[in-house]
Amino acid sequence: MSENGFKPRIVAFLCNWCSYTASDLAGTSRVKYSPRVRMIRVMCSGRVDPSFVLKAFALGADGVLIAGCHPGDCHYIEQNYKTMRRHAMLRYFLEQMGIQPERLRLVWASAAEGQYLAESIDQFVADVQKLGPLRWSGVWEDPWRREDAFDEIAAEHAEAMEVQA
Amino acid sequence: MNGEPKGKLALYWAASCGGCEIAVLAINERILDVDALFDIVFWPVAVDAKVHDVEKMADGSIDVCLFNGGIRTSEQEYMARLLRKKSKVLVAFGSCAHEGCIPGLANSTSRRRIFETVYHETPSTENTDHVEPQPSTAVPEGTLHLPVFYDTLRTLDQTVKVDYYLPGCPPEADRIWDAITAIVENNLPPPGSVIGAETTVCQECPRKRNEKKVKKFYRTWEIIPDEETCLLEQGLLCCGIATRAGCGARCPQVGSPCIGCYGPNEGIHDHGARMMAALASTIDSNDPEEIDRIIRDGIPDPVGSFYRFGLAASHLRRKKEAMIET
Numbered sequence: 053m054s055e056n057g058f059k060p061r062i063v064a065f066l067c068n069w070c071s072y073t074a075s076d077l078a079g080t081s082r083v084k085y086s087p088r089v090r091m092i093r094v095m096c097s098g099r100v101d102p103s104f105v106l107k108a109f110a111l112g113a114d115g116v117l118i119a120g121c122h123p124g125d126c127h128y129i130e131q132n133y134k135t136m137r138r139h140a141m142l143r144y145f146l147e148q149m150g151i152q153p154e155r156l157r158l159v160w161a162s163a164a165e166g167q168y169l170a171e172s173i174d175q176f177v178a179d180v181q182k183l184g185p186l187r188w189s190g191v192w193e194d195p196w197r198r199e200d201a202f203d204e205i206a207a208e209h210a211e212a213m214e215v216q217a
Numbered sequence: 218m219n220g221e222p223k224g225k226l227a228l229y230w231a232a233s234c235g236g237c238e239i240a241v242l243a244i245n246e247r248i249l250d251v252d253a254l255f256d257i258v259f260w261p262v263a264v265d266a267k268v269h270d271v272e273k274m275a276d277g278s279i280d281v282c283l284f285n286g287g288i289r290t291s292e293q294e295y296m297a298r299l300l301r302k303k304s305k306v307l308v309a310f311g312s313c314a315h316e317g318c319i320p321g322l323a324n325s326t327s328r329r330r331i332f333e334t335v336y337h338e339t340p341s342t343e344n345t346d347h348v349e350p351q352p353s354t355a356v357p358e359g360t361l362h363l364p365v366f367y368d369t370l371r372t373l374d375q376t377v378k379v380d381y382y383l384p385g386c387p388p389e390a391d392r393i394w395d396a397i398t399a400i401v402e403n404n405l406p407p408p409g410s411v412i413g414a415e416t417t418v419c420q421e422c423p424r425k426r427n428e429k430k431v432k433k434f435y436r437t438w439e440i441i442p443d444e445e446t447c448l449l450e451q452g453l454l455c456c457g458i459a460t461r462a463g464c465g466a467r468c469p470q471v472g473s474p475c476i477g478c479y480g481p482n483e484g485i486h487d488h489g490a491r492m493m494a495a496l497a498s499t500i501d502s503n504d505p506e507e508i509d510r511i512i513r514d515g516i517p518d519p520v521g522s523f524y525r526f527g528l529a530a531s532h533l534r535r536k537k538e539a540m541i542e543t
């Protein structure tokens with residue numbers, strides 16, 4: 053399925069207190085990581101509603117990464133445990149919908165782990181690269197739907213009325 | 218409305234079960250008030266006006282059209298476009314038009330699979346010639362046309378612009394009456410709104426709620442829930458927490474979990490995503506393996522459990538399947 057030259061589009065939700073700071077740290081320490089990632093800062097990984105993830109896929113993301121504080125370190129006490137459970141729930145659901153669950157990844161990275169976060173991002177980009185493009189909006193483009201069918205229907209009705217009259 | 222000319226009302230059905238047609242009659246004798254206020258210019262179930270009569274009407278000449286059903290075929294799409302053009306106010310009436318409902322749950326399969334099941338596999342089917350409906354068939358007299366059956370069911374507002382939504386499978390009689398009254402009194406919310414309550418079924422549910430901590434989910438036949446406690450706390454997948462109020466919590470009142478027929482509550486687009494978020498909060502474990510076990514053992518069918526009514530309207534809309542077509 054992997055295509056030559058395919059550049060995955062990744063959306064990453066990063067917790068303000070740890071992972072986003074870690075990505076900053078990676079930047080200031082000149083650690084390089086893949087430019088394929090669009091980062092979205094959230095106040096806590098627990099803010100990442102499952103609908104954000106599904107919307108990202110529906111709008112063209114090939115992979116979604118969620119990064120938060122290590123379990124036990126969440127600034128909002130235990131919101132990241134919810135993240136952990138939502139992640140499990142989402143992966144299970146994605147599987148049933150025909151999306152490889154590997155397209156969603158959860159990473160714990162503290163503010164000091166710039167290097168680790170950069171590596172995790174690169175690894176994820178490489179893994180999604182192997183999975184190939186998702187192109188989700190294509191799944192509801194209906195091959196049987198024809199714009200001209202509606203004119204045909206109208207014409208047929210008109211014709212039927214003439215026969216009756 | 219005294220002395221004013223009567224309004225023009227149309228009702229139509231597309232991919233639906235017919236229940237919404239019955240639901241209109243469930244307003245009982247108030248249907249006579251509707252008749253006093255409106256001329257019903259088109260209603261295939263009850264009135265003898267034909268599609269051609271609608272085609273001849275001036276654009277915008279129908280005041281209100283209550284449209285139930287999702288869009289599965291080219292003919293239904295044609296009717297949705299036609300009635301949109303002819304109506305001032307188009308209401309997506311009931312869950313099917315609003316969010317796809319059970320017909321939209323077939324977005325978890327494909328046109329090919331549906332045809333296989335319906336025309337070949339069901340035990341009562343005898344179809345040795347492998348006949349399937351064709352969009353056009355040549356016969357000596359000319360060419361016969363059948364509507365094209367789409368791969369994906371769309372909601373009404375994925376097809377044409379919708380002015381209002383009336384949720385529910387089917388909408389409750391009193392809510393229908395509220396909507397009719399709002400229309401007649403010109404007391405409607407801003408266009409694009411759902412006509413109904415904003416809160417969740419939980420708000421209408423008399424069951425006692427405590428902190429929700431669930432170690433195991435059950436299917437309805439596995440336990441007999443107690444009479445008083447919240448069903449979700451007892452491990453039943455009750456969608457009341459993510460579902461719009463309006464029914465008076467009918468199902469949990471009689472010991473059956475809400476399956477979500479009123480769609481998501483106000484401000485929520487993706488019903489199932491909301492359910493997943495809410496359920497994840499209730500799971501009583503912080504251990505990834507145990508969490509996985511609780512989910513997989515207790516929820517054998519996440520799409521059917523979280524998106525029974527809202528799959529077609531969800532962000533993902535349908536399941537991805539390898540397209541096989543003959």
Ligand code: SF4
Pocket residue numbers: 232233234235236237238285286311312313314318319385386387388
């Ligand atoms: S919303 Fe429910 S009652 Fe109405 S047509 Fe659809 S399935 Fe039937």
Ligand code: SF4
Pocket residue numbers: 418419420422423424426446447448449450455456457458466469474475
């Ligand atoms: S039983 Fe269902 S509707 Fe009632 S309070 Fe519990 S979750 Fe809400």
Ligand code: SF4
Pocket residue numbers: 386418457460461464465466467468469474475476477478479480
């Ligand atoms: S409790 Fe839920 S499923 Fe039952 S009627 Fe109300 S909204 Fe529909």
Ligand code: FES
Pocket residue numbers: 067068069070095096097098119120121125126127128131132
């Ligand atoms: S604050 Fe970082 S995950 Fe909650």
